[in-house]
Amino acid sequence: MENLEFIQILHGSKKYFQYRDRTSEEVRSFLISKGYSEEKVDEFIIEATAKSLINNSRVLENTIDLSLHSKKRGPNKIYNELLSRGLPEEAINEKLVRIPKDVLRENCRNLIQKKIGSKSPSKKDIFNCFQMLIQKGYEEEMIMSILREEKISLPTEEE
Numbered sequence: 001m002e003n004l005e006f007i008q009i010l011h012g013s014k015k016y017f018q019y020r021d022r023t024s025e026e027v028r029s030f031l032i033s034k035g036y037s038e039e040k041v042d043e044f045i046i047e048a049t050a051k052s053l054i055n056n057s058r059v060l061e062n063t064i065d066l067s068l069h070s071k072k073r074g075p076n077k078i079y080n081e082l083l084s085r086g087l088p089e090e091a092i093n094e095k096l097v098r099i100p101k102d103v104l105r106e107n108c109r110n111l112i113q114k115k116i117g118s119k120s121p122s123k124k125d126i127f128n129c130f131q132m133l134i135q136k137g138y139e140e141e142m143i144m145s146i147l148r149e150e151k152i153s154l155p156t157e158e159e
Helices: 003-012 014-019 024-033 038-050 056-069 075-084 089-096 101-116 123-135 140-149
Strands: none
Touching (some): 056 101, 101 123
């Protein structure tokens, strides 16, 4: 790809790159939707990757870090987000198994304490908290374990 072509494509997608770090698959879909040929897009992605404008590993690391430390997401939500961004399942799983379980448990515990607080929670409060944690991507077993540790009992279906 000629430098001029590379610069033209980059200039045409400048705002797209400014918003957040993009995966090669996101860039590919975006540029094809803008009418660029698949051949030109593939050439652009190769050059942009060589120049570190596109770096799937960086996106993977940064997304996990942001999800864990700022957004307090659980592994299921992180997995689905990364998968939807076009990252390979194998790479995602490799990174997710390395997340310390104590970090996940602490995030989950903090969310429970924030949602329920020190009040005596009603059954509805507990149920809403449980649902929020599931939506944030935490596994049911972990949630139940922490609720038991916090001496908060989840209402049974009969109640």
